[in-house]
Amino acid sequence: MAELVAVIASTHHPFYYRASTATGEDRPPFADEWVRKVEAFRETLTRARPDVLVMVGSDHFHQLWLDNMPQFLVGKAPYYDANWYNEEREFGLPRMLFTGQEDLSSHVLREGLDAGFDLAFSNELRIDHSITCPIITLRPQNDLPIVPVYTNIFAPPLPRPKRFVELGRTIRQLVESWPSDQRVAVIGTGHLSLELGGPRQFGPHGPDPEFDAKAVEWIAGGDIEGCLAEVTLDSLHAPGNATHGFMDFMLMMGVAGEGQKADYVDTYDLFHTMEAYFTWYPRGGRS
Amino acid sequence: MSKYLLNKFLFTVDRDPELVERYREDPRGTVEWWESTRANLVLNCHGGEASTWLRFDDAEREALAAHDYVRLFEMGAHPFLTLTLFIAMFERDYEPLGFQKEYARKLAHMSLPYPDIAT
Structure with a gap:
């Protein structure tokens, strides 16, 4: 069976690419430290020597729209083009092309359906910065095949937080039951507290540093129970109107498992939002 | 009231570079043109299979025609769509992050x- 060699949860800050490649006067003062942190984080994936990446993210009204909105969707295609015109425009993100791991996509879809998740699928998916950002930060050579998994954290009605955790647990089971000798890393990205298009946006730090501190503690300690006890669809409005993206972190806690402390934790307080980086090694870093 | 149609306007304009410029330069004309020719198109379907029932109410039409993103927020338009499109149109007129902070x-x-x- 396939081996789950790393579980990684991260924020996906669309400005990293531009900040990290800017030079001279255009380079923001926080860029060097940010690059240092990202490169250290990258090393946690590199050392796991993955062959395949399952990438959990959320389409930001790019391909998925309100006339036909899936809650959870798995890509199954030989290739995925990536990044959209409005992401080039606003964030300076480059066009990218990924290779798909169709066999694992098929396995996740078939077994996921049988496990109680009515997963939607896509055979032609153009993916967005929720997946390209972690490739840029964690695997910039973009040399590994992927299985994209999209969640709806964006267009209510949304699945409840518990459902995200359950999907994470299921994804782990599906990866570990994939008849293959491949080494798989699951990487998911979301947000801590975040406000977009509201009065608390683009402040000197994230809109709710208290929530951020608590969230980092939940994730780092694998405290799914504590997190689920406090986080609801309603409660997530309070830290910022885009904070439902935190549910993708909860999904990743489900992949990592209850009570599993992260092996690597780092954060970086930036304007607008706090960056947060977590890695678990399910086998304690062996193999 | 149709939050869906407000969002559909913001979504379809935001993804089209020419429409972004057209909406910036001529908001009222663009909204009128869009409502009469685009509002009822089912995305991915040809015009013969358009919807028949979608229209803005007066307050929605006016909010879009006035570039009134505060009113759009108050009406429950999706804040991400509004923000993204308005950044595309107006960030260029401000110092870095100036537009976002004013917003x-x-x-x-x-x-x-x-x-x-x-x-």
Whole structure:
């Protein structure tokens, strides 16, 4: 069976690419430290020597729209083009092309359906910065095949937080039951507290540093129970109107498992939002 | 009231570079043109299979025609769509992050719970 060699949860800050490649006067003062942190984080994936990446993210009204909105969707295609015109425009993100791991996509879809998740699928998916950002930060050579998994954290009605955790647990089971000798890393990205298009946006730090501190503690300690006890669809409005993206972190806690402390934790307080980086090694870093 | 149609306008304009410029330069004309020719198109379907029932109410049409992103927020338009499109149109006129900060200031009167964005 396939081996789950790393579980990684991260924020996906669309400005990293531009900040990290800017030079001279255009380079923001926080860029060097940010690059240092990202490169250290990258090393946690590199050392796991993955062959395949399952990438959990959320389409930001790019391909998925309100006339036909899936809650959870798995890509199954030989290739995925990536990044959209409005992401080039606003964030300076480059066009990218990924290779798909169709066999694992098929396995996740078939077994996921049988496990109680009515997963939607896509055979032609153009993916967005929720997946390209972690490739840029964690695997910039973009040399590994992927299985994209999209969640709806964006267009209510949304699945409840518990459902995200359950999907994470299921994804782990599906990866570990994939008849293959491949080494798989699951990487998911979301947000801590975040406000977009509201009065608390683009402040000197994230809109709710208290929530951020608590969230980092939940994730780092694998405290799914504590997190689920406090986080609801309603409660997530309070830290910022885009904070439902935190549910993708909860999904990743489900992949990592209850009570599993992260092996690597780092954060970086930036304007607008706090960056947060977590890695678990399910086998304690062996193999 | 149709939050869905407001969102559909923001979504379809934001993804089209020419429409972004057209909406910036001629908001009222663009909204009128869009409502009469685009509002009822089912995305991915040809015109013969268009919907027959979608239209803005007067307040929605006016908010879009006036570039009134505060009113759009109050109406429950999706804040991500509004923000993204308005950054595309107006960020260029401000110092870095200046537009985003002004946008936040203009919404400072809003408190929780924010208007419902469910469609």
